[in-house]
Amino acid sequence: MEHSLSEAAMTGNIDSLREIIGRDALILDKVAAGCFRGPSPLHVATSNKQTRFVEELLRRKQELTEVLDPQLRSALHLASAKGYNEIVEVLVKADPDMCLIRDRDGKNPLHVAAARGRVSILEELVGTCPEAARVRVDRDDTILHLCVKHNQLESLEKLLDVIQDRDFVNAKDNDGNNILHLAILYKRFEITSHVLGKKIMDVNAKNASGRTAMDILFPLHGASESDRKILDHIEDLLLEANGKGAKGLVGGDWLTKKKDSLMVVASLIATMAFQAGVNPPGGVWQDDSHGHRAGEAVMAYNYQHSYPYFLRFNTIGFVASLSTILLLISGLKFKNKVTMWILIVSMWLAITSMAITYAFSNVVVTPKKDRRSLSYTIKIAVIVWSCVMALLLLRHTYYLVAIFVKEKRSKMKAVKRIMKAQNLLNRWSLLRNLLGLSDRGSARSLPVATS
Known part of the structure; x- marks a missing residue:
């Protein structure tokens, strides 16, 4: 059955x-x-x-x-x-x-x-x-x-x-x-x-071995001549899509991993700046007399020339730290070079401004008999600090601009090579049609046809 x-x-x-x-x-x-x-x-x-x-x-x-x-x-x-x-x-x-x-x-x-x-x-x-x-x-x-x-x-x-x-x-x-x-x-x-x-x-995603698509591509170049032609075209596509090796992503990965730490530092600086703004060194007057009112900063009367600078640098540090916090919580990808540069500048401004604010605060609370030596030390420290931070900022700016220019050139070369390959493919397809051959599968012969 x-x-x-x-x-x-x-x-x-x-x-x-x-x-x-x-x-x-x-x-x-x-x-x-x-x-x-x-x-x-x-x-x-x-x-x-x-x-x-x-x-x-x-x-x-x-x-x-x-x-x-x-x-x-x-x-x-x-x-x-x-x-x-x-x-x-x-x-x-x-x-x-x-x-x-x-x-x-x-x-x-x-x-x-x-x-x-x-x-x-x-x-x-x-x-x-x-x-x-x-x-x-x-x-x-x-x-x-x-x-x-x-x-x-x-x-x-x-x-x-x-x-x-x-x-x-x-x-x-x-x-x-x-x-x-x-x-x-x-x-x-x-x-x-x-x-x-x-x-x-x-x-630029990494696999379990920590390798990006570009990292996988390079070891394959030791293959046969026909395979190398295919790999050259693939490399052009990756360059056009801003593909990078794992080493080229270190900056973005570092920022991603350190996001929480940067948030803590930025929050701490913002708290310090806020506290210094509402309660400046020397405190505030407690009464209304001798040309001042209760709640006004003592420093604004005793150090009329220094107080505006103190207030400006403290405000810059406060705004820069808030900007850093905003960048960190905005969900932007830190592998983007422009975002990285903005974040670096914000942190540079916040830290430098707080350092200068600290210098003004020390002058205010230091007795007059010790102020001369302290003033000299602070001036040297501020100059050295500013020079170091300026060099770091210039270095990062130069590095980001250099990478940007290099990638633009690589992309332009990749686009030209892809356009050339496409033109050759079109000519190859036209020739096949003239010869009466089937055009089926001609797209798959692109790497060979471009030879």
Whole structure:
């Protein structure tokens, strides 16, 4: 009986199916319950693209969609792998939840369709069960990782159009690699170009080994000549997207890691400046007499020339520290050079202003007999301090400007090389058309055509 049912499923003979059911009305129930010794007739019919037979089986016993083979694959897995669109539509209509069933390798039907490049089926399954696209397989790979590993650009394009979640697109596997890391590791030029063109990839993300996409690229340059051409084009794309090695991100990473410490320091400086502003050295008058009023600063009367400077520098320190706090809580990325420079200048102003404020405060509270020697010491200290801070500021400014100019030049060179490569590709495609050759796959020959 089992053999006859398998034969009927293989040939799609519906009359034989009806005859078999007439002899044993419970045979499909046995299949659904796992008591059928042979291969599932739904799997057999699906593998042999017998669409009408599949429809007849599901009309009689819809639970057959839940039957799995020894590899834990459902009929939907098989139809997705083979690209049988009509059967996929029938199976999905019968039981949409089968999109979530995972086989022995941890793949659901969407993973299988993506890895095989079955774009129309992938579109159907994603539209039916979008959450299945977010399920991860073994080694924590996402469906996007599978597209890169199996070099399925069209599947990747479709998924990126549907999935607009930046975090999911930048998700990492067990080795900390996102899809950009893998695209470079497998030398996938077209995939790298498409992924970077979406502008949602963190081009400088680090994997578990602390390497960025650019760090992964450089050791690969020792490959064959044809591979080096591909890698040169990938390097141009990374430069255009502001890609850097891990060493070039030290400043931004340091600021990110030290964000909490900087917040504490900036808050402390703001507190000191506020306290000095409302309660200046020497205190305030307690009564109204001799030309002053209660609450006014004693320093403003006894040191009329110094008090305005004290107040100005204290205010600068207070505002600079508040600006630093605002930058730290604004959520800006500190890998941005302009943000880094603004943060450095704010901290420089805050610290320098408080140092000068401290000098004025010491002069006020020091007795006149010791003031001459103290004044001389403070002047020397302020001059040295100002010179050191000015040199540091100039050095950082020069460093940031130099990097900015260097990256601009690299990007311009990369853009020129990419435009040249595209022009050569267009000429190559035109030549193929003139010769009457198929243009299919010409985009994949870009690195070779540019030679």
